Amino acid sequence: MSVDEIEFAKKYISIKSVTGEEYDLSKEIRNDFLSYGIKADIDEWGNVIAVVGSGNSPFLVFNGHLDTVPPVSGWTKNPFDSIIDGDLLYGLGASDMKGSLAAMIAATIELSNYKLNGTLIFTGVVGEEGGSDRWGSLLIASKGFLSNKHIDYIIVGEGSVRANKIMVRIGQRGYVRFKVVIKGISTHSSVPTEGMNALYRLADFLNEIKNLDYHLKSRYISSVTFNPYVKGTIAPTIVKGGQKLNIIPDECEVYLDRRLVYGETIEEAFTQVKEILNHLDEVHSSSFQVSKEKIHSQIEILPGRPPYLTDINSENGRKLVETAEYAIFEITGFRPERIYGTGYTDAEILNYYTKAPAIIIGAGETGHTPDEYVRISLLKQLKKIYINTALKLLG
Numbered sequence: 001m002s003v004d005e006i007e008f009a010k011k012y013i014s015i016k017s018v019t020g021e022e023y024d025l026s027k028e029i030r031n032d033f034l035s036y037g038i039k040a041d042i043d044e045w046g047n048v049i050a051v052v053g054s055g056n057s058p059f060l061v062f063n064g065h066l067d068t069v070p071p072v073s074g075w076t077k078n079p080f081d082s083i084i085d086g087d088l089l090y091g092l093g094a095s096d097m098k099g100s101l102a103a104m105i106a107a108t109i110e111l112s113n114y115k116l117n118g119t120l121i122f123t124g125v126v127g128e129e130g131g132s133d134r135w136g137s138l139l140i141a142s143k144g145f146l147s148n149k150h151i152d153y154i155i156v157g158e159g160s161v162r163a164n165k166i167m168v169r170i171g172q173r174g175y176v177r178f179k180v181v182i183k184g185i186s187t188h189s190s191v192p193t194e195g196m197n198a199l200y201r202l203a204d205f206l207n208e209i210k211n212l213d214y215h216l217k218s219r220y221i222s223s224v225t226f227n228p229y230v231k232g233t234i235a236p237t238i239v240k241g242g243q244k245l246n247i248i249p250d251e252c253e254v255y256l257d258r259r260l261v262y263g264e265t266i267e268e269a270f271t272q273v274k275e276i277l278n279h280l281d282e283v284h285s286s287s288f289q290v291s292k293e294k295i296h297s298q299i300e301i302l303p304g305r306p307p308y309l310t311d312i313n314s315e316n317g318r319k320l321v322e323t324a325e326y327a328i329f330e331i332t333g334f335r336p337e338r339i340y341g342t343g344y345t346d347a348e349i350l351n352y353y354t355k356a357p358a359i360i361i362g363a364g365e366t367g368h369t370p371d372e373y374v375r376i377s378l379l380k381q382l383k384k385i386y387i388n389t390a391l392k393l394l395g
Helices: 005-013 023-035 094-111 136-142 198-215 266-287 315-332 347-354 376-394
Strands: 040-042 048-053 059-065 083-085 088-090 119-125 153-156 168-172 174-183 218-220 229-231 233-241 251-260 298-305 338-341 358-360 373-375
Touching: 005 023, 005 088, 005 094, 005 376, 023 040, 023 048, 023 094, 023 119, 048 094, 059 094, 059 136, 059 347, 059 376, 088 094, 088 376, 094 119, 094 373, 094 376, 119 136, 119 376, 136 347, 153 315, 153 347, 153 376, 168 315, 174 198, 174 266, 198 233, 198 251, 198 266, 233 266, 251 266, 251 298, 266 298, 315 358, 315 376, 347 358, 373 376
Parallel strands: 059 119, 059 153, 153 358, 168 338
Antiparallel strands: 040 048, 048 119, 083 088, 088 373, 168 358, 174 251, 174 298, 218 229, 233 251
C-alpha cells in the first residue's frame, strides 16, 4: 500500500491551523489514519496520536507540529491555497512544517503494513509556534501519552535541508527572551533638557546590544560535521515608548530575543544584558545635571529553553544518528552531514521529559516567509527516509 504524501500535504496546507486554531486539522489527520484502519485519538489538548507496531519496545516517536504562524506580509499567492509550480509546493506551513508532517503521516500509514518488532508512535502536536501553556509536545511528554512510556528514539520532522539535500540535524540553539524597561525623567517637550528622554537612553542601549551581538563568540561543536562553529545571537524585536506628543517619555520598553548555542546558559545571557544596563544607568545618571537621583532600569527574564545536542556517545543516540544517516544514503545515494540548527524545535523539550535521544529530519527550508514553499522531490525522498529509518530501528 502506497500513500500519496503530496496529496496529504496539499490538503493540510488548505486547512487553516494558525496557533490556537488547529482542531480542524487535528480531526482531518485523525480521520486519515482511521480511513486506513489505524487507531488514532485526539487528546485533551488537541494533539493527534496514532500507534502502529507490536506495542512493545523499542519505542520510536515521530513528532511534528500542526500549527503555523500567521501569514506575514508580502505573499503574492493565497497562503491558504496549495499551489504547485514545477518542483515547488507553495502555501502557509508548506515548509514549516505541513509538508514534512504529511510525509511523516504517510510513512506511518505505510509502516502499518509491516510486522514491526517494536512500536511507532506518531504525535502531531499543537501550539509549537506559540510556546504557550498549550505547547503540545511539552504536555504530551510531561503528563500525556508519552509520559508513562520508556521511549527509545525520537525523530522530529522540522527542516534539516542544506544545499537542497536532506541532512541529519543533531542539535539546535535554545532561546531566552528579556523584557527591559528603560527609565528616564519626564518633562515638557518644549524644555527637553530638563528631563531625561528614555528614548535617547534606549538608542544607546540598542547600540550596545548590537555590539554584543557582533562580539558573541562562535562555539565549536565537535559532533557537527557541517559548519561546526556556531554563534549565538541577540536582537531587539519589540519596542514600546512614549505616551503623548508633548511629553518627554520617562519610560520605554524593549524586548530582546537571545538565541543560545550549545554551551551557553540562560544565566550567562542574562548577565551580559544586565551589565550593559547597569553601565548605562551609571553613565546616564552621572551626566544628568537636573537631579542627583540615579536612574534604575529593569530587566525581566521571560520563559525560555536551553540549547540541545544529541548525545551521540550514548548507545541509543549513536544508533539513532547512524541509522538515519545510512537510511538517507540508501534512499538518496549521498552521505548526509550532521548539522546544527539556528531555530528552536520540540526536539529539546521531548528529550528533556522522555530522556530519549532526538534528531531532526525534514524537508523544510523557508519557514515564516512570504510565498513559503517545500520541494516536492525532497518530500518524496523524505517519506522513504522515514520508512527506512523506522524499519531499521524497529524491524
